Amino acid sequence: MRSNNEPGKLSRRSLLRAGGALVVMSAAVPAALRPSIAQAAAADVPFPTPDLNELATWLTVHANSDVTWRTGRVELGQGNRTALAQMVAEELDVAFDKVTMVMGSTAVTPDQGVTAASSTIARAGRQARQMAAEARAALLALASEVLGVPVGELTVENGVVRSSEKTGRKQVHYGQLVRGRVLTAVTPADGQGAALKPPGEYRLVGRSVPRVDIEDKVRQKTRFVHDIRVPGMLHARVVHPKGIGSTVVSVGELPAGSNAQVVRVGNLVAVVAEQEWDAVRGAVALPVTWSDWNGLPAYENWPAAMRAIPSKVMTHAQKGDFDGAYASAAVTLEATYQTPFENHGMIGPSCGIADVRADGSVTVWSSTQYPQGLRKAVAQMLGIANEQVEVVWADGSGPYGRFAANYDDAASEAVFLSRELGRPVRVQWTRADEHIWEPHGPGTLHDMSAGIDESGNVVAWKHDAFMAPNNDSTMLGPILAGVQGPTPRKPVGSWTGPDLYQFPNLLELAHQIPELGADTSPYPFGIRTTYLRSPGQYQITFAQEAFVDEIAAETGRDPLQLRLNLLTDQRATAVLRAAAEAAGWESRPSPRSDASTTDGTVTGQGVAFVVRDGTYAAAVVTVEVTPATGKILLTEVAVAQDQGEIINPRAIERQITSCVIQTASRVLHEEVKFDTSNVTTVDWRSYPLLRLDETPTIKTVLVPNPGTAPTGVGEPAVNVMPSAISSAVFDATGVRLRTMPFTPEAVKAAMG
Amino acid sequence: MAIELVVNGEKTTITSAPDTPLLYVLRGELGLSGPKFGCGLGQCGACGVLSDDVARRSCVRPVSTFEGQNVTTAEGLPALWAKDQGIAEADLHPIQQAWIEEQVPQCGYCQNGMMIATAALLATNPNPSVSEIKEAFASGPLCRCGTYDQIIRAIQRAAELMTGGAGDAE
Numbered sequence: 001m002r003s004n005n006e007p008g009k010l011s012r013r014s015l016l017r018a019g020g021a022l023v024v025m026s027a028a029v030p031a032a033l034r035p036s037i038a039q040a041a042a043a044d045v046p047f048p049t050p051d052l053n054e055l056a057t058w059l060t061v062h063a064n065s066d067v068t069w070r071t072g073r074v075e076l077g078q079g080n081r082t083a084l085a086q087m088v089a090e091e092l093d094v095a096f097d098k099v100t101m102v103m104g105s106t107a108v109t110p111d112q113g114v115t116a117a118s119s120t121i122a123r124a125g126r127q128a129r130q131m132a133a134e135a136r137a138a139l140l141a142l143a144s145e146v147l148g149v150p151v152g153e154l155t156v157e158n159g160v161v162r163s164s165e166k167t168g169r170k171q172v173h174y175g176q177l178v179r180g181r182v183l184t185a186v187t188p189a190d191g192q193g194a195a196l197k198p199p200g201e202y203r204l205v206g207r208s209v210p211r212v213d214i215e216d217k218v219r220q221k222t223r224f225v226h227d228i229r230v231p232g233m234l235h236a237r238v239v240h241p242k243g244i245g246s247t248v249v250s251v252g253e254l255p256a257g258s259n260a261q262v263v264r265v266g267n268l269v270a271v272v273a274e275q276e277w278d279a280v281r282g283a284v285a286l287p288v289t290w291s292d293w294n295g296l297p298a299y300e301n302w303p304a305a306m307r308a309i310p311s312k313v314m315t316h317a318q319k320g321d322f323d324g325a326y327a328s329a330a331v332t333l334e335a336t337y338q339t340p341f342e343n344h345g346m347i348g349p350s351c352g353i354a355d356v357r358a359d360g361s362v363t364v365w366s367s368t369q370y371p372q373g374l375r376k377a378v379a380q381m382l383g384i385a386n387e388q389v390e391v392v393w394a395d396g397s398g399p400y401g402r403f404a405a406n407y408d409d410a411a412s413e414a415v416f417l418s419r420e421l422g423r424p425v426r427v428q429w430t431r432a433d434e435h436i437w438e439p440h441g442p443g444t445l446h447d448m449s450a451g452i453d454e455s456g457n458v459v460a461w462k463h464d465a466f467m468a469p470n471n472d473s474t475m476l477g478p479i480l481a482g483v484q485g486p487t488p489r490k491p492v493g494s495w496t497g498p499d500l501y502q503f504p505n506l507l508e509l510a511h512q513i514p515e516l517g518a519d520t521s522p523y524p525f526g527i528r529t530t531y532l533r534s535p536g537q538y539q540i541t542f543a544q545e546a547f548v549d550e551i552a553a554e555t556g557r558d559p560l561q562l563r564l565n566l567l568t569d570q571r572a573t574a575v576l577r578a579a580a581e582a583a584g585w586e587s588r589p590s591p592r593s594d595a596s597t598t599d600g601t602v603t604g605q606g607v608a609f610v611v612r613d614g615t616y617a618a619a620v621v622t623v624e625v626t627p628a629t630g631k632i633l634l635t636e637v638a639v640a641q642d643q644g645e646i647i648n649p650r651a652i653e654r655q656i657t658s659c660v661i662q663t664a665s666r667v668l669h670e671e672v673k674f675d676t677s678n679v680t681t682v683d684w685r686s687y688p689l690l691r692l693d694e695t696p697t698i699k700t701v702l703v704p705n706p707g708t709a710p711t712g713v714g715e716p717a718v719n720v721m722p723s724a725i726s727s728a729v730f731d732a733t734g735v736r737l738r739t740m741p742f743t744p745e746a747v748k749a750a751m752g
Numbered sequence: 753m754a755i756e757l758v759v760n761g762e763k764t765t766i767t768s769a770p771d772t773p774l775l776y777v778l779r780g781e782l783g784l785s786g787p788k789f790g791c792g793l794g795q796c797g798a799c800g801v802l803s804d805d806v807a808r809r810s811c812v813r814p815v816s817t818f819e820g821q822n823v824t825t826a827e828g829l830p831a832l833w834a835k836d837q838g839i840a841e842a843d844l845h846p847i848q849q850a851w852i853e854e855q856v857p858q859c860g861y862c863q864n865g866m867m868i869a870t871a872a873l874l875a876t877n878p879n880p881s882v883s884e885i886k887e888a889f890a891s892g893p894l895c896r897c898g899t900y901d902q903i904i905r906a907i908q909r910a911a912e913l914m915t916g917g918a919g920d921a922e
Contacts, residue, residue: 077859077897210855217860218851219844220786220826224861227785277768277776280792347790347798347896348861398859398897431791650855654902658858661898684795684894693886695900 019063022142022174022183024135026127029186038184044068046107058110059088059131061139065159065175067092067099069131072112072372073124074104075213077398078658078714079651080120082211086647087125090204091132091197093156094174101212104371104393111372116404116531121647121710122614130193137194138185142177199645199706208650213395225367225394226351226428233353233424235276237283238413239269240437241480243293243677245521252287262286265416266482272417272425283430294676295520296527302516303338303445306466311511320505325460329451333554337448337543338739339722341468341672342441343687344532348397349434352411355424356382362389366411367396367403374407378415381478381485400662401531405473405489406439412477412485435687436679437476440672441532442468446543448550451505456555458566461503463544466511472530479523488524500611501548501566527674533662534715537612538722542740545608545723549590550736556589559727560607567609571642571705575618576609578640578701583620590731597627597733597751603635604732608720613712616642616703619660619720622696623728627751630744632729634664634696639717641701644708652713653700659717660698665690667722671741757818759784760828761835770816774808775799777815778825786826786864790894797893800865801825802832807872826864829871846913847871847906854906858897865893870907879911 021042029037040046041060060068069088075081085099092099102108112124136156143161144151153164159174187193199205216222241247248267254260260273260282271282297305326332353365362382368374371391379386396403414427429437444467451460471489478485499508517526532538548566552559560580564573579585586592586605596602602625609618622636637660646652669688673681681687726737735750755766759782768777773792778784778801787810790798794812801810802824824832829845844852847867857863873880873888880888885907895903 077857079858210852213860214855214857215852217857217863218848218867220864222860223785224788226789227779275768275776276780277772280776345896346861347796347859347894348788349790396859397861400896428789431793431795654855654858657901658898661900662896665898683793684791689894689896690900691892691894692889692900692903695886695904698901 020179020181021063022061022135022138022178022185024059024131024138024185024187026131026187034184034186038182041068041070042182059128059135061092061135061174061178063175063179065094065098065173067094068102069099069128070102070109071124071128072104072109073115073120074369074371074393075395076115076369077395078655079211079648080115081213082209083121083647083651084125084128085212086204086209087128088132090202091129092136092159094159096204096209098159106371106375106389106391109371114370114373114404116369116401122712125647125710129196130187133194133196134185134187138183139174139177143172146172146177206646206649208648211651222395224348225353225365225396226348228353228365228394230353230355230365230424230426233426234272234274234421235279236263236270236272236414236417236425236427237279237430238427238433239271239283239286239288240433240476241267242290244517244525244527245293245295245523246290246677247522249289249291254282255285258282258285263417263420265420266480268413268416268477268480270413270417270427272421276428292677293521295517296674296676296678297516298676299673302443305516306443306445306468306513309513311466311513314510314512316508316510317499318507319503322460322462322505322507325505326449326451326462329459330454331452331554333450333452333550335448335547335550335736335738337446337546339444339539339542340670340740341443341527341529342532342666342670343435343672344400344402344438344441345670345687345689346397346399346402346434346438349429349431350408350410350438351426351428352408352414353424353426354411354414354418356415356419358422360384360388362415363392364389364411364415365392365394366408367394367399368408368411369399369403370407374411377407377475377486378412381412381415381475381483382419400533401535402438404531405471406475406528406530409437409476412475413480414477416477416481431684432682435682439472439528439530441535442470442529444468444539446539448543448547450547450551452551452555456557458503458551460505461501462507463540464509464511465540465543466513467536467539468513468529469515470529470531470535472515472525472528474525474528479525500569500572502568527679534612534718537610537715537719541608541610541719542722542726545610545720546726546736546738549606549723549727549730553590553730558587558589560585561587563607563609571616572609572611574703575616575640575642576607578703579618579620579638580607582640582699582701583622583636583638585620590727591734592731595732595734597735599627601626602732604728604730606724606727606729606731608724608727610716610719612716612719614644615711615713615716617716617720619717619724621721621724621728623725623732625729625732625747627733627748630747630751632668632725632742632747633694634725636697636699638699639701639720640703641713641716642703642705643711643713643716644705645710646702646704646706647710649702652702655713656700656717657698659715660721661690661695663718663721664694664696664725667725667740668694668742671743755815755819757815757820758822760824761831766815768815771814774801774810774813774815774818774823778810784825784827788861788864790862795892795894796862797865797869798862800868800893802868802871805872805875807869826867829867832871845871847874847910849913850906850910854902854909856899856902856906858899862893862895866895866903869893870910873907874911874914878915880907882908
């Protein structure tokens with residue numbers, strides 16, 4: 001491990017803190033390890049054995065009353081560092097600024113699983129609360145002894161325990177209680193620990209506490225992984241294969257006078273240099289001949305190609321007799337929806353640093369969404385023990401799933417280059433590397449069928465989805481280097497989310513398609529596809545919600561009212577009503593009576609609803625469509641959301657806004673294209689993002705529901721955007737858009 | 753042949769080759785981290801710097817083209833404001849103050865370029881309307897996290913602070 005394990009290297013801060021502590025850990029920490037973990041936590045040094053399961057977490061109250069909570073979860077730019085600190089400070093009754101969050105790095109935080117799927121507040125937050133409540137109970141018990149006053153006569157404010165008037169108004173600070181000793185407390189299993197604070201007594205939770213990371217980000221003090229420099233470090237650019245399945249035929253030489261050096265490990269070809277620009281220039285100039293590989297279908301044929309691949313069919317839901325009900329329905333509807341391959345589109349392309357040392361130990365610097373997962377993967381790709389690998393986590397460019405299953409391609413490449421060169425190596429991907437080689441969001445197809453009876457009721461519903469995988473976990477480093485790495489997950493496309501519409505006869509199927517090109521590639525992947533913000537649900541909800549609108553139009557009903565009739569869950573109807581009210585929804589069938597594909601500019605409204613990660617969200621989108629140019633402008637988006645208990649209202653509103661703008665970009669502009677060899681959308685011109693001038697007016701409504709545990713807010717509003725936009729365009733024009741993205745060219749073509 | 757330029761108020765002699773893009777000089781030779789590498793193509797704006805009052809994309813312009821100019825990175829915004837106001841020093845530029853007040857950043861990677869673009873806009877239009885802001889930012893910079901709505905608010909707040917004098921140093 002790193003040298004800061006040695007007593008002589010303790011930081012000054014650690015020495016100051018070594019004056020004693022209360023360390024709270026979960027019952028999952030084996031009893032034999034507790035003393036050594038407590039000593040390490042008290043002194044703020046790396047743990048002797050950080051390789052514990054996800055329930056193991058540590059909270060430390062130091063002798064100066066500072067509180068440290070260590071979590072394997074990481075900040076992805078969405079504010080969970082702040083929200084978790086709010087929850088800890090609340091339960092412990094200490095000032096917010098007394099709580100320090102230590103995140104991610106594997107030497108000092110436990111394995112709490114991957115930071116993804118909007119699950120951090122719901123899961124890690126619950127653990128944080130329990131730890132803090134346990135700490136508070138332990139400190140009150142100590143204070144009771146020290147002050148000679150029963151616990152029932154004690155109150156806490158800002159980390160100071162005070163006794164009641166009748167017991168003499170004595171007081172003691174948390175820090176004083178732990179000074180000079182290391183105490184441990186253990187939380188029992190969920191629900192059996194110290195009682196949590198009643199929500200009515202909250203003073204921090206529920207408030208828009210400013211995010212703790214923002215000032216540093218504005219002052220440019222945040223060290224992104226891209227900004228980290230390690231002594232002796234070389235800069236590398238990787239020359240990636242020409243085609244997805246190409247292998248090296250030959251590697252030429254750098255031009256005379258180049259200050260760079262070529263490194264090759266199997267099919268991993270890189271140019272390294274002391275100065276970054278020398279590596280950049282070298283990589284551009286290096287002649288590499290790759291084998292031809294043309295295993296992808298022609299782009300316009302990918303939907304047909306996906307249907308033609310033999311696939312496993314998963315039944316997501318089945319109720320009643322779809323076939324019978326559909327056959328006897330008065331009216332039947334069929335439609336096919338399509339979503340494209342998409343990019344995570346990190347503004348900062350992948351960057352990772354690795355230092356593989358002669359003694360066999362390894363340090364990796366990464367902005368991964370799962371440091372402990374990356375640590376194990378690096379150990380596997382080098383054939384060494386987990387204990388020899390440390391992953392230092394750093395802030396990165398917003399990943400939105402980029403590093404959730406694929407923990408970090410660039411870092412995995414840096415590992416092999418560093419091993420080869422015996423020096424720390426920083427791999428920075430180029431824009432084209434990222435656009436071409438990031439594991440994309442999967443393309444999907446959805447065959448929808450509905451049977452309607454004579455009274456307009458939906459009696460049969462079928463959703464047959466064809467989905468490329470959304471869980472690719474391959475990392476390029478070991479695969480290109482030709483070593484046995486971690487075994488990739490079995491690729492599948494997943495269907496998530498409950499079905500809340502009460503259709504009597506229902507069949508929902510998912511054809512799990514392997515990656516396109518995987519059958520002929522020498523590597524264990526084709527066009528790589530993995531989790532992208534609200535994976536699976538985003539595509540499913542687009543088809544489902546837009547098709548509900550098609551049914552509303554077919555039966556001449558208001559699309560909002562149809563949903564209110566079909567939904568029995570009151571949280572669902574409450575968010576729909578709140579979004580409609582905020583938007584000033586016009587109650588009438590779609591399309592509007594003056595819908596047009598020829599007028600100068602037409603406007604329309606669209607509504608959609610979802611349950612995601614336990615959170616209920618509804619959106620009403622208002623659009624302006626210019627049929628002559630095909631341009632869709634979102635003028636207003638109203639989102640109402642019920643996420644149970646509200647931890648930080650502004651942070652939630654920011655996540656809704658983020659979902660609205662990012663998803664508008666995906667729906668209106670984004671599409672990864674490829675030829676038979678590789679991806680051809682290589683930059684922000686060929687794969688454009690929404691720009692600031694297209695920002696709609698956004699209204700957010702947080703529907704209060706304080707009695708329900710908090711659920712995720714990073715994804716739900718993503719899902720309501722595609723169908724609400726499609727339905728708003730339909731309302732304005734009478735034309736239904738079923739294939740994303742809704743680019744001007746596509747819209748013009750659809751308007752005929 | 754050494755190149756001389758002024759970076760964040762300090763006269764600097766550059767030893768990198770003259771055709772090196774300014775971004776690599778700022779980050780590599782001068783150890784600054786505000787300007788970010790985003791595309792290397794001049795498309796995304798994460799590498800933005802001010803050259804005098806104009807926003808430039810430093811990833812594609814050779815350092816030699818900045819010879820003798822005043823280059824400001826986001827790190828240099830407080831000093832730039834202090835100089836504008838004729839005061840000894842400022843803790844934050846009003847643009848930064850507005851960015852904090854409006855809690856703009858999500859991941860924060862693009863925000864260097866956003867604040868630099870804002871400084872350039874406000875230098876020519878001290879009190880822009882929403883539509884003028886949209887027009888000025890129609891060619892970027894790009895944000896992936898979806899902070900555009902907050903950026904618009906923060907630009908207007910910065911304009912208020914700068915014209916009202918409320919954004920003074922502490």
